[in-house]
Structure formats: structure tokens, C-alpha cells
Amino acid sequence: MAFASAATIPLYVVLGAVAGLLAVGYNRALLGAIAGAAHLRRWPLELRAGAIGAAVGALAWFAPDLVGGGDPLTQRALNGGGTLAVLPFILLLRFGLGAVSYAAGTPGGLFAPLLVVGAQLGLCFGLLCRVAFPELDIAPQGFAVVGMAAFFAGVVRAPLTGITLVVEMTANVTMLLPMLGACFAAMLVPALLRNAADLRLPARASHSTRRHALNLTPRSGASA
Amino acid sequence: MAACCCSSLLACVVGAGAGAIGTLFRIFLEHADAWRDALIGWAHGAPIVGFVLVTSWLRGRRRARGLAWFAATRRKRRAAEFRTSRRCCARTCRRRRSSCCRSSSSAGLSAIGSGLALGREGPSVQMGAIVAHIAGKLERPQMAGRQSADRGRRGCAASRPRSTRPPRVRYSCWRNWCGGSNPAWRSPRSAASTVRSSCRACCTATP
Numbered sequence: 001m002a003f004a005s006a007a008t009i010p011l012y013v014v015l016g017a018v019a020g021l022l023a024v025g026y027n028r029a030l031l032g033a034i035a036g037a038a039h040l041r042r043w044p045l046e047l048r049a050g051a052i053g054a055a056v057g058a059l060a061w062f063a064p065d066l067v068g069g070g071d072p073l074t075q076r077a078l079n080g081g082g083t084l085a086v087l088p089f090i091l092l093l094r095f096g097l098g099a100v101s102y103a104a105g106t107p108g109g110l111f112a113p114l115l116v117v118g119a120q121l122g123l124c125f126g127l128l129c130r131v132a133f134p135e136l137d138i139a140p141q142g143f144a145v146v147g148m149a150a151f152f153a154g155v156v157r158a159p160l161t162g163i164t165l166v167v168e169m170t171a172n173v174t175m176l177l178p179m180l181g182a183c184f185a186a187m188l189v190p191a192l193l194r195n196a197a198d199l200r201l202p203a204r205a206s207h208s209t210r211r212h213a214l215n216l217t218p219r220s221g222a223s224a
Numbered sequence: 225m226a227a228c229c230c231s232s233l234l235a236c237v238v239g240a241g242a243g244a245i246g247t248l249f250r251i252f253l254e255h256a257d258a259w260r261d262a263l264i265g266w267a268h269g270a271p272i273v274g275f276v277l278v279t280s281w282l283r284g285r286r287r288a289r290g291l292a293w294f295a296a297t298r299r300k301r302r303a304a305e306f307r308t309s310r311r312c313c314a315r316t317c318r319r320r321r322s323s324c325c326r327s328s329s330s331a332g333l334s335a336i337g338s339g340l341a342l343g344r345e346g347p348s349v350q351m352g353a354i355v356a357h358i359a360g361k362l363e364r365p366q367m368a369g370r371q372s373a374d375r376g377r378r379g380c381a382a383s384r385p386r387s388t389r390p391p392r393v394r395y396s397c398w399r400n401w402c403g404g405s406n407p408a409w410r411s412p413r414s415a416a417s418t419v420r421s422s423c424r425a426c427c428t429a430t431p
Contacts, residue, residue, distance in 0.1 A: 101341040
């Protein structure tokens with residue numbers, strides 16, 4: 001992947017801001033899903049799990065590629081596969097599926113779904129930019145890489161971890177400068193909106209919600 | 225000096241163990257994904273029989289997810305949940321850590337393999353922490369709580385590159401999350417060296 005030209009750097013910063021906005025929504029969706037699951041405490045565990053299982057199973061019947069950890073989706077986005085007609089649909093679907101899956105309370109990590117959503121967002125934004133600015137010779141794959149790091153930084157508020165993670169997973173160091181700018185914007189937007197980090201939000205949630213949420217807070221200097 | 229060498233050696237052992245378990249977990253997950261995709265594909269090819277099968281399969285998925293949920297919330301609440309803090313089960317789950325490890329892996333396998341949008345890094349981190357704590361207890365049964373916690377963090381860090389393959393992420397990530405109350409991570413020279421050796425062993429022990 002080639003280095004980003006100077007003319008495209010502002011677009012990466014805008015992508016970071018968009019990722020920051022989406023990260024705020026993702027944090028709220030996560031908390032909302034956890035609170036919703038807590039409200040259904042009167043239901044038997046098996047019934048709640050069955051409801052989520054039925055929803056995911058129905059989705060798997062119609063679109064088997066969209067369920068699961070999402071590694072193939074990320075790989076496809078990094079290869080530039082996808083069109084503007086499909087990507088927003090995948091983005092929204094994975095956005096909701098990630099929150100619902102997180103609220104299910106079953107074992108599993110949060111990072112991989114974040115990277116999937118970030119890659120879809122970045123690729124979608126890159127394709128839009130290529131349509132809007134045809135003279136800039138934009139590579140949408142670069143936006144997918146930067147989108148992963150920016151969305152991760154916006155949700156987890158750990159920009160160095162996000163950048164290192166994406167650089168090592170993609171073996172690509174040419175996008176470091178755009179990543180730094182995008183992660184800065186992705187951190188700035190939630191801070192301006194006074195949205196606490198995902199790892200801290202549960203501390204302000206209700207007691208029943210808090211019991212189901214992360215109870216580790218990042219270091220005092222690690223988040224905005 | 226001897227203690228430092230012993231600690232480094234133990235870190236390598238922990239890294240290798242975490243790497244082996246993480247690799248097995250990854251392989252099983254790939255098989256689970258393949259089986260899921262194959263079943264969906266076959267069911268689409270045979271509409272009537274496929275419909276009946278997928279209906280029962282969905283029930284089976286519900287049961288599998290219900291089992292995972294049950295394991296996560298009832299049986300091994302501290303061990304089996306994916307929440308990041310639950311990797312501290314190595315510190316808080318005082319008995320039967322091997323069963324914690326089994327519960328974490330089986331529940332993670334059934335939940336992630338059944339199609340939920342979750343990553344494999346959560347259970348991997350838990351299993352790494354449990355391996356590290358078991359190794360630490362074998363080496364020094366009367367180990368202090370802080371040392372035990374440090375060793376668990378090294379296991380967490382070592383298991384992480386197995387799940388997502390970025391070995392250098394380990395340190396910044398776990399410094400972010402674990403460094404709040406531990407002085408060792410504020411002056412991290414010794415901790416970094418043991419984590420580094422542990423992660424190196426984790427990445428080289430398995431393909």
C-alpha cells in the first residue's frame with residue numbers, strides 16, 4: 001500500500017471524526033443492550049439465550065457470511081471488496097449484532113467485532129471519497145485500515161493499542177500518519193461530546209447493569 | 225539472580241503453554257466455523273429436509289448458546305464470562321483452575337462458533353491467565369498476591385498474540401488495563417522483560 005498523499009490527509013481526519021461519532025453510538029448501543037438484557041432478568045436464562053440464538057440463526061440462514069467473528073469480512077474490506085450499495089447494510093448489521101452479542105453475556109472478545117465495523121466504515125468512507133474527489137487518486141483500502149484503528153480508538157480510548165494492533169495485523173506501516181490523525185479525531189469527538197470510555201461507562205450504570213459490565217477501568221492517564 | 229532466571233524460565237514455560245492452548249482454541253474455532261458454514265450451505269441445497277434440519281439446528285444452537293450462557297453466568301461466573309476483568313479469575317477463582325480453563329474454552333467455543341459477533345481474544349486471555357497462575361502456584365505455592373497477579377497478567381499478555389497475532393500489542397494493551405494499581409507496571413523494566421520473553425515463547429512454540 002502506497003503512502004497517503006498530503007491532499008488526502010484531511011480526509012483521514014474527517015474519517016476519524018466520523019469514527020468517533022460512530023464510537024459514541026456504539027458505546028451507547030452496548031450499554032443499552034446490556035441494560036436491556038438486565039431488564040429481562042425475569043426471563044429464564046435459556047429463553048433469553050434462545051431469543052438471541054434464534055435472531056442470530058435467522059441472520060445466518062439469510063446471510064451466513066455476516067455472522068461469527070468477522071475475520072473474512074475484515075479481510076474482504078482490506079482487499080477493497082464491496083460496493084457502496086452493500087457496505088452500509090453490512091456496517092449497520094454488524095453494528096447491531098456486535099452490541100447484541102456483547103449483551104448476551106457469553107464468552108467472547110470485543111476487539112474483533114470493533115475491527116470489523118471500523119473496516120467497513122473506513123472502506124465505505126473511502127469509496128464515497130473516491131466518488132466525491134476523483135482527482136485525488138484515493139485507495140479505499142487505506143481508509144479501511146485507518147478506519148479500523150480510528151474506531152478502535154474511539155470505543156476503547158486506547159489509540160496506541162489500536163494503531164499497534166492494526167499495524168501488526170495488516171503488516172502495513174505506510175498509513176501511520178493518517179492513523180495518528182484519525183485516532184486523534186476519533187478521541188477528540190467523544191471527548192467533546194462528553195462520552196465516557198466504554199470501559200468506564202458501566203460504573204455509571206445501574207447496579208444490575210454494572211454486574212454484567214466490565215469492571216476494569218483503564219489507567220487514569222490512559223483515556224481522555 | 226537465581227530468582228530472575230527462574231522467573232524468566234517460568235515466563236517462557238507459561239508463554240509456551242498459553243500459545244499451545246490458544247492455538248488449539250483457534251483451530252477448534254476454525255472447525256466450528258467451517259461446520260456451521262457447511263451446514264448452512266447444505267440446508268440451502270435441500271429445501272424441505274434442510275428446513276427441518278435447520279429448525280432443529282437452530283434449537284441446537286439455542287441449546288449450545290444456552291449452555292454457554294449457563295456456564296458463563298451460573299457455573300463459572302468469574303471464569304467463563306468474556307468480560308475483560310474476568311481474566312482476573314486466576315486471582316479470584318481459588319479452586320479448580322483447570323476446570324475454569326475448560327469452562328472458558330468450551331463456553332467460548334460454543335458461543336463464538338455458533339455465530340455470535342464476538343472475538344476469540346477474550347477466552348484466550350482468560351486461558352492464558354489461568355495457565356500462568358497454575359504455573360506460578362506450581363513453582364511457589366505460597367506466592368504473594370501481587371506476584372500472582374503479575375504472573376497472571378503475563379499469561380494474559382502471552383495469550384493475546386495467539387489470538388490476534390500482533391505480539392507487540394501485548395504490552396501497551398495490558399499496561400493500559402492492568403497498570404492502574406500495580407507499581408511494577410509504572411516502572412516496567414522487569415515486567416516488560418518477562419512479558420516479552422513469555423510472548424516470544426508463545427509465538428515461537430506453535431506454528
